[in-house]
Amino acid sequence: MPELPEVETICRSLAPHITGKVLAGVEVHAPKLRRPLPTAAELRAVTGQRITALERRAKYLIWHLDGGGALIIHLGMSGQLCFHHGPHPAELHTHVIFHFQEGGQLHFRDPRRFGSLDLAAPGELAGLPMLCELGVEPLSSAFTAEYFRERLGATRRVVKTVIMDQRVVVGVGNIYANEALFQAGIHPLRPGQSLSPAEGEALQLAIICVLGKAVERGGTTLSDYRNADGEPGFFQLDLAVYGREVEPCPRCGGQIVRLRHEGRSSYLCEACQK
DNA sequence: AAACGCGCCTGCGGGC
DNA sequence: TGCCCGCAGGCGCGTT
Numbered sequence: 001m002p003e004l005p006e007v008e009t010i011c012r013s014l015a016p017h018i019t020g021k022v023l024a025g026v027e028v029h030a031p032k033l034r035r036p037l038p039t040a041a042e043l044r045a046v047t048g049q050r051i052t053a054l055e056r057r058a059k060y061l062i063w064h065l066d067g068g069g070a071l072i073i074h075l076g077m078s079g080q081l082c083f084h085h086g087p088h089p090a091e092l093h094t095h096v097i098f099h100f101q102e103g104g105q106l107h108f109r110d111p112r113r114f115g116s117l118d119l120a121a122p123g124e125l126a127g128l129p130m131l132c133e134l135g136v137e138p139l140s141s142a143f144t145a146e147y148f149r150e151r152l153g154a155t156r157r158v159v160k161t162v163i164m165d166q167r168v169v170v171g172v173g174n175i176y177a178n179e180a181l182f183q184a185g186i187h188p189l190r191p192g193q194s195l196s197p198a199e200g201e202a203l204q205l206a207i208i209c210v211l212g213k214a215v216e217r218g219g220t221t222l223s224d225y226r227n228a229d230g231e232p233g234f235f236q237l238d239l240a241v242y243g244r245e246v247e248p249c250p251r252c253g254g255q256i257v258r259l260r261h262e263g264r265s266s267y268l269c270e271a272c273q274k
Numbered sequence: 275a276a277a278c279g280c281g282c283c284t285g286c287g288g289g290c
Numbered sequence: 291t292g293c294c295c296g297c298a299g300g301c302g303c304g305t306t
Contacts, residue, residue: 001299034282034301059300077299078284093284112283114300130301157276166301173299222299223286242299262278265297 001225002059002075004138004171005214005235010081011056014106014228017083018063022050022101030095034076034116037096042119046071058134058170068122072130076114082107083228106228135168138207139215143169148204152192159195160188160266163207172207175220175242178267180206182241187273188266189259213238241267 002010026043050066061081063071073081083106090097096108096117108117120128135151136142151168152159162168164177172180181188183206186199195203219225219233222243226232240250245258249269259266 003299006299074300076283076301110283111285112298112300114282116301155276161277164300175299220299225299263280 001077001079002219003173003176004056004059004211005176005217006219006225006233007056007059007061007075007171008215009219009227009233010075011054011061012227013231014061014081014083015054017104017228018051018098018100018106019054020050020052021104023047023065024099024101027097027099028095029090029097030113033095033110033113034074035118037117038119046119057131058137058166059173060131062125070120070125072116072118072120072125072128073108074116074130076110076112076116078112078224079108079110079115080224080226081228082109082226082230111224134166134170136170138169138171138211143204143208145201145204149197149200152195152200152203155192157192158189158261159186159192159203161262162192163203169207171211174264175222175239176207176210176214178242179210179240182268182273183210185272185274187270188268189261241269243267 023046025047028037030037046065046069051063052066053064055062059074061073065071083104085104088105088107091109093111094107094109098106126132136147152162155162160177160181163172180203184203186203214220214235217233217235217238218227220235221232222236241256244256244267247256249256249272252269252271254269254271256267256269
């Protein structure tokens with residue numbers, strides 16, 4: 001489900017509810033999601049700790065704890081985090097419930113169980129393999145035209161695969177990859193090194209533009225995505241091509257087509273994207 | 275190195 | 291009505 005704009009929106013909507021609060025307990029209702037969940041003993045070690053800050057890195061949500069450690073959540077394809085001010089029954093597929101001393105509880109649901117919950121000991125966070133191999137943040141100053149051109153020029157991999165590679169640039173998933181390629185007028189199956197410098201720059205700017213606008217819209221709600229307050233996003237209204245097979249291209253009126261590559265769907269306008 | 279296929283899971287919609 | 295199939299926002303593994 002969630003790509004950068006959705007995780008960013010969840011982070012922003014969740015932060016006011018739990019920043020500064022003390023973890024009173026963590027209920028775990030499943031043995032594992034993508035990976036085994038932390039053990040009861042590991043979770044006891046973080047109860048009583050205060051959450052000092054929330055941060056999004058790539059598609060990960062990181063809770064910094066006053067003991068120096070951290071809690072890391074990934075929402076996979078179908079993960080939801082919903083904050084409740086009072087008691088709330090565990091719904092179907094609610095796997096983890098966080099309780100706070102000051103009141104309120106946070107429910108982590110994930111029907112498909114591709115998400116994850118990990119703990120990092122003090123000093124361990126930066127060295128975690130899932131974090132330290134990540135590429136640049138697309139909405140940061142590190143995502144420059146020079147950097148992107150260099151990464152594109154060094155590979156024959158198809159450009160859509162490159163922009164979805166979290167080691168190159170983080171946070172771009174299937175929806176926003178399709179949208180950025182459309183906006184830049186680039187065919188998703190072009191080899192990375194076939195892009196001219198101007199095309200590379202157009203794509204870099206399109207990624208920034210699409211992600212930025214999607215964050216402004218609170219993310220894309222196709223079916224079940226909600227922020228921490230249970231509200232949907234609205235960027236689905238701005239999608240030009242994703243999920244719009246057979247519909248007219250918003251630019252030329254031609255028909256949007258779907259093709260499959262590496263097990264995933266790409267949506268594009270063959271007239272506008274070369 | 276990188277391109278695939280596949281597995282991990284559940285749910286939904288379409289076709290028959 | 292019900293069943294089967296394909297498909298879905300992610301990621302990491304194994305094999306060529």
